[in-house]
Amino acid sequence: MPRDTVTPEYHALLARHDAMRLRRQMLAPDRSPAARTARELEPTYDGAADQRVIVQSLELVASLDDLIARLYDALFGHWPYLRSLFPESMDFQKRHLVQIFRYLIDRLHRPDEVAAQFTRLGRDHRKLGVRPAHYQAFEAALCEALRGTAGAQWNDAMEEAWLRMLRFAVAAMNRGAEEALREPPSWHATVTRHELRGPGLAVLRVSPHEPYSYRAGQFAAVASPLLPQAWRQYSIACAPRKDGELEFHVRQAGPGGVSEALVARTGVGDTLRLGPASGTATLDAAPTRDVLLVADDTGWAPAKALLEELAAHRSGFRMVHLFLGARHAVERYDAAAVAALAQRLPWLRVIHVATGEQTLAEAVARHGDWTRHLAFVSGPPAAVGAVATRLAALGLPAEHIRHDPLPGMPALTGRRAEALEGADI
Template identity: 70%
Template sequence: MNPVNDSYHSLLARHDAMRLRRQLLSPGARQAAEGAGERAGSPPPERPYDGAADQRVIVDHLELVTPFGDLIGHLYDAMFAHWPYLRRLFPDSMEFQRRHLEGIFWYLIENLHDPDEVASVFTRLGRDHRKLGVRPAHYRAFEAALCEALRRTAGPRWNEAMEQAWVRMLRFAVAAMVRGAEAALGEPPAWQATVTGHELRRPDLAVLRVRPHEPYPYRAGQFAAVASPLLPQAWRQYSLACAPRPDGELEFHVRLTGRGGVSEALVARTRPGDTLRLGPASGTMTLDDDLAHDLLLVASGTGWAAAKALLQDLAARRSTHRAAHLFLGVRHPSALYDTEAPDELRRRYPWLKVTQVIGEGPGPGEHHALAEAVAGHGRWARHLAYVSGPPSMVGPLVARLTAGPSPALPAARVRHDPLPDRAQ
């Protein structure tokens, strides 16, 4: 970490601590103030956000600002020109950030008709963004830059009604993010963790064990954003490859996905004793407290990390176990990197069946063999399914499981990590 970045995040941490202290020391004063406001006749609550109306306006004129590459380029140009100090909040390479923002725009536009769902997602995003040092003032700068970029990209056909639909959409999402950040003031924005183990299982894949300096709360099946001091403002998400352990140690499986990025820093340039930063755990691919169904787990590549954690969690439960069937897919026998773990679980627990699928092969149908194996081993309509791996596998497999043949597996009983921008 460079000194400027260290000082900036220390200042933000002190700011959060002061706000939290004020909240903890004066709950009565806050309640009294709220009650006084009600007695004095506070303004009526705002009407619920009509996301569907803004969605129609945005979609009807989407061709003016898509594809989003130019819009996002103009946005960051404007933001860094007007507020150059914000540049230090971003990594040196903006490629991943641009793709991530494009995914966020598409998610908002496609789901705006369901404000409750959008609010839930962006509340979690606001909690996660604390690790970046984002503050409400930064959102205001982002809004101004977005408006400038929309006008520049769309040209003379752009009008006030279109712009206001985008602004309302953005403000709704930002309000949820601010609520999420405020609710998380009692936890660190990020956790420091020391690397205790680094095993290169293949030239392009490493298994890392890290020990956080403070208790790190998470559940099996979740993922965390990881940053290396070699690229302090660049974060990538990796599944936690173990259930919570008494010693607090964590495990990550990291595959090299490109040169110069976080994955290369973690695979090729990280050693025991190094310090990493972890964002808060996220994801809903977790086991229910009371399991009512047998389990189907499908994992490909380093998607095995999440499946491994879930099976460890299941094995640790003292109640009667549900049966579980794991399908583990790899392209080639040489791609197997953690073979002892599924074999050991299978030997120890009679309720677990493991099917390895080898020969997925690159190309448009790269996961065809895995999908065929899952479909050919029986009907899964009564199961609870967990699917983990690259989006090119997860999306089609989830669609196949929930589409039939009848009776199909209900979509509500298929769990997987978010598909866009997930680094495996």
Template identity: 60%
Template sequence: MSTPHSASGTFGHPGGAGRSGEYHALLARHDAMRLRRMLLAPARPGGPGGPGAAAGPGAADGPEIPGTAAQAVILRDLPLVTPFDALIGDLYDAMFERHPYLRSLFPDSMEFQRRHLAEMFGYLIEHLDRPDEIEATCARLGRDHRKLGVRPAHYQTFEVALREALRRRAGAHWTEELDWAWVEMLRFAVRAMVAGADAALTEPPYWHADVTGHDRRGPDLAVLRVRPREPYPFRAGQHGAVESPLLPHSWRQYSFACAPDPAGEVEFHVRAVGPGGVSEALVAHTRVGDTLRLGPAHGGMTLDEEFPGDLLLVAGGTGWATAKSLLQELAARRPAPPGVHLFLGAREEAGPYDGDAVAELARRPWLRVHRTVGPGVSPVQELERHGDWSGHLAYVSGPPGMVAAAVAELTALGVPADRIRHDPLPLTSGALPGPAAPVPATAH
């Protein structure tokens, strides 16, 4: 399983470099046949789209909820199977020992894969007492996994490997109760993922997009524009996964840096964070005319139809992409939006890397821009000096540390939590061995 924000497959990524096209063509035909059967089937209670609709194999009466009993067992026995990196190492060893061909279907480097699977385990364990959140998150994840070609059989293979890994890690302390709790948690997540995939049968699993613009804004930063070959639905404030042909099977999430426009183009701001990754491939080795693949759009940092008051945007680094998309949508709305304040941080001494776009939007009479420039300088530091934000609806995007600081500062300044929308933050728990992070807006 991948995390809510990673986009590499984990249950088995069926589509190696030599046969990916044929495999995905077969999946497309399979999905078309499933959709046709669903549309032609007579309506029935609990059927597709109806109350009590099955969430996947073995879920005719809806997904069973593991709840706090399974959570208590998992937490009690957690020291037996942690750290998670050891458990996940055993899991993949077991999977590849049983099915050696699966290894060639994963990215060459498993580091990103393992790290985010550990985060997903943490997320599930912490949220077992909030099944509605898990169900919503995993439904989105299942929709996103369609681009990887994941099918129920791959989830079953993953479950077998997980159970074997639990036995290996727990050793003589393994119990049937421990096995039951982990399997209940996994199956609940899988049912929701299968339901999410089924609900998305009418949309493509991914979109091919041609690079129409590639503008280097620094040694480690590029602004990319791409044009999907088919209509690509998204909203300002959302994000989507991107795959480069230079790194097959490796998908990373990037925020949209534009509102939808008639030309159908999409803009991304990508900062390279290290050698050999997707971000480096997009910044240093992508050219106009290349073809990328886009996963479906996700995210809830979108604008309401009607505003409950003035707006506050806080953005740092490439978090400007989210703010830019929201401001473009605001600029296109009629009548004019309410008052908007933008606090924008840039680490480059020359100012924001997208300075022309900032200046163009700043000409709007309803927008006030507060800039902070320089390494180590954060827009958060300016919030308290510029007014009372308790009546504003706030949007925060950027590096995790900046986002966490901005959320804490806004809360301290009296902004209610339900009026602060932000890139998700790492979750911590004293019971868990490390952070678990739900969907971030940008990953590299």
């Protein structure tokens, strides 16, 4: 079927599949998914053994980029109707899938971590209309691509290792989708405010049409009707509000993408789509340590949400230090909100950093001893990685440094640079 004319019958079929799965879930014994580990769900799977075989087989695969290009050629060649599930441009999509395979191969010896990540990814994929039958087609396309890329030296043992890896990840994604059947696959939201705060930067307020659950510090995938099936992830820049509205800070990453559509071609009254909230860079119920917030550019968005949450439920900590980075003072696009919070919250100290003169990591390192703090780092991946690395080198334990996963992790938990956001298998 053409990619822009998915039939009502197709959507009706997907709805029936959801209804049957929901019925099975409601009739099944009640057991919290959080209590189940990958070992319980896949007790015989030896990820480390498959990892060794797959790593050795990579010598036969010219490059993961070539493998993924062949995979999509096979997928759309045999099942052209699946093209409708993907955005018009496949360039970012292919780069993202390379990252997912790298993540799988690198961490296959840690199946619990892989299962948790892909369970969340499966929950998020519901917004695309992805179903188990689609993964079967994906598996067949992968086999064809592996054989075509590796050539005559490819063997059954290598293929079986790749398939077990894929099936392990897909099983987790299917569980995530089934466990989320009580919530919508996506939410429609009306834009209630759209403010340009500088060249290529906008602050949006949106009102979801249905209740939307999230925690301060999380992010959501956002889609514009101008670019069907193209999603990008943005931090929610406010703690949960009584009126239910959400705030997003969007910097345009380039021409023609979702960020450009949101910044330059979206206005009040337009309707966007939201995926479920994701991310674990959130506050403990009652933080007992002083808090360090380090935010670069639009990384201010999750920091702002965390500050609002701390102001509403302050307990246990004495001080919060906020290092806020911008290349120049004129680029402090939300200066009024920062000043208002600093004036209202006596326990907040704000340190502005001109990142055109020094890096955030350097500024944080020079300012004091953070080894007893709970740190949250947000912003472009390069800045986040540099700050997290410096804090760890200064003696702050890794479990007390919180940020969204950096490139190489599934995009469900990625954020910031458009080239590192929101694509799907």
